[in-house]
Amino acid sequence: MSEYVTVGKVGEIPENTGKTVEVDGRLVAVFYADNQYHAIDDLCPHAGASLGAGYVEDCVVLCPLHAWRFDIRDGTWCDNRRLKVDAFDVRIQDDDIQVSITPKVVEEDE
């Protein structure tokens, strides 16, 4: 059973931007893009930059430090889709944006 944590209010994250929040001691990047909220691990696996501060286009976030690109819908690294950062389920309850602290299970394309 997933546990959801409130991380903000609907409307406070502008389209195609993100924000970094702490969920149960873990930094999570929450984005609003394509009329939906998305959440992935905030820590870029290359050198630890905050993905929540990255530029977003077409549901892809560009790491602000060295421009690695990650799909904000499932955390996959766009240059090698076998690698990914964790992605998390997001839901809206009333006006609250809530993130599940359990990593999302993403099906592999094979």
Ligand code: FES
């Ligand atoms: S720290 Fe993200 S690409 Fe280098």
